[in-house]
Amino acid sequence: MKSVSELTDFYYKELYPSINKLEETRKRIVSQLKFYGGMGIVAFAIVALWMGKNFGLLHPLSIALVIGFIILASITYRFMTNGYAKDFKAKIITPMIGAIDPHLLYNPDFMVSQHLFERSELFKHSIDRYSGNDYVKGSIGGVSLEFSDIHAEYQTRDSKGRTQWHTLFRGLFLVAEFNKHFKAKTVILPDYAEKSFGSLIGGWLQSINFTREGLIRMDDPEFEKHFVVYGSDQIEARYILTHSMMKRILDFQRRVSHPLFISFVHNHIHVGIATGKDLFEPAVFTSLLDYKQTMEYVNTLQNTIGLVEELKLNEKLWSKE
Numbered sequence: 001m002k003s004v005s006e007l008t009d010f011y012y013k014e015l016y017p018s019i020n021k022l023e024e025t026r027k028r029i030v031s032q033l034k035f036y037g038g039m040g041i042v043a044f045a046i047v048a049l050w051m052g053k054n055f056g057l058l059h060p061l062s063i064a065l066v067i068g069f070i071i072l073a074s075i076t077y078r079f080m081t082n083g084y085a086k087d088f089k090a091k092i093i094t095p096m097i098g099a100i101d102p103h104l105l106y107n108p109d110f111m112v113s114q115h116l117f118e119r120s121e122l123f124k125h126s127i128d129r130y131s132g133n134d135y136v137k138g139s140i141g142g143v144s145l146e147f148s149d150i151h152a153e154y155q156t157r158d159s160k161g162r163t164q165w166h167t168l169f170r171g172l173f174l175v176a177e178f179n180k181h182f183k184a185k186t187v188i189l190p191d192y193a194e195k196s197f198g199s200l201i202g203g204w205l206q207s208i209n210f211t212r213e214g215l216i217r218m219d220d221p222e223f224e225k226h227f228v229v230y231g232s233d234q235i236e237a238r239y240i241l242t243h244s245m246m247k248r249i250l251d252f253q254r255r256v257s258h259p260l261f262i263s264f265v266h267n268h269i270h271v272g273i274a275t276g277k278d279l280f281e282p283a284v285f286t287s288l289l290d291y292k293q294t295m296e297y298v299n300t301l302q303n304t305i306g307l308v309e310e311l312k313l314n315e316k317l318w319s320k321e
Contacts, residue, residue, distance in 0.1 A: 007298045010099050011092075018091040023288045025084050030285060032080060037073075044069050081284055088282035089134070096297070097136060100305055104138035108280075111135050111148040116175050120270030121187055122261045123168050128155040132173075134280045140308040147174035147304055149278045171258065171275040172304060176313055178240075178269045184233030185213065186240055188249070188262040191228045220246045226253060227260075240264050248311050256303055271307060 011019075048066075089108040097106045111132025118127065135148040150173040156164050216229040216237045223246040231237040253260045261272035279300045286293050307313075 004295075004298055004302050007096065007099065007302060008294065011096065011294055011298060014099075015092055015095060019288050022084070022088055022091065022282070025087070026282070026284060026288060029080055029084055033077065033284075036076065040069070040073065040076075084284075085282055088288075089280060092282075093134070093280050093297070096301060100301060101138060101140060104136055104140075104305070107135045107137075108133055109135075111150060112146055112173050112175060114152075116146075116270070117150060117152065117173060119265060120173075120175075120263045120272070121185060121265055122189070122263050122270060122272050123152065125154050125168050127152050127168065129153040129165065133278065136305075140305060141313075143177050143179075143308050143313045145174060145176035145305075145308060147172060149173075149280070150272075169261075169272055169274060170277070172271075172273040172279060172300075174271040174273075174304065174307060176269050176271075176308060178264060178267055178313060180240055180264075181267060182236050182240060182264060184231055184236045186216075186229065186231040186233075186237045186264040187213075188227050188229050188241075188260075190259045190261070191224070191226055218246065223250060226250065245311065252303075252307065252310050269311070269313065273304075 086108070093108070094106050097104050112135065114127065114130045117123075117130070130150070130152050132148045132150040135146065137146040139145070149171070151170045152168040153165050154168050156166065158164060213230050213232045214234070216231050216234055218224055218229055218238075218241060220243065223241075227249070229237060229241065249260075249262065256273050258276075259274040261270075261274070263270045280297070282288065283290070283293050288294075
């Protein structure tokens, strides 16, 4: 697999003609957004002043005006950037993924199935709305994998019956074969309790998590500081989470710097990286030639696909029965 420096060279050298054209498109879109945005703000201010004077700022019509303006602005933004985003994914992301490995397939409109997301058992909540994009599937080092951006949400109603949507997970979700054979389930979650309340109270809160199977204490203090492990088999969890595996997970966590969720279920590893955003959307208000922006695309691809090598999933050290 290509290194970060090789991918960066590929981005700037091989893709430069396409990037340059897209950069011109981006600048044109920004100019249009500023023009229409300025007109919209002026129109909104005039109407808002009139509404406030005649009805009051807290009148339902005034509130409806604000909501309507936000919705219109969002629709306009999507309409104006939709073609640009499609071109970016076709001309930049697709060849970059091909440069990493020609056997990887990319579909910007598809996603990892909801079945696989729920099978991971990483998130114990019913899902009322499920969407995603930027799907990649293939094989790295003989290990089958697939990943995509995912946005999973659930719905609640308040005391007045109003609907509210809550994000259960938004970020990158990956599924890959795991070379150890196991029958039980092992789930690794960010240790929010211990970070917030300390080891004593945090450990107690972990132990009374009734939505999870048994709490499993690992003998790596650094790993325990960052993660909490639940599973149906203490022995099998330790069989999977060797010292080297825990170190690799910690190393990967430091590199991605987002909340990391991992489970071992049905001979597969499931990984959720809660980035809070879509990772392969093109920059609109930042230049495509900006080095920092470039490295965000390169590092995202490198870290995600490199997870197979990072966790050594392609080393067949254990046989499947």
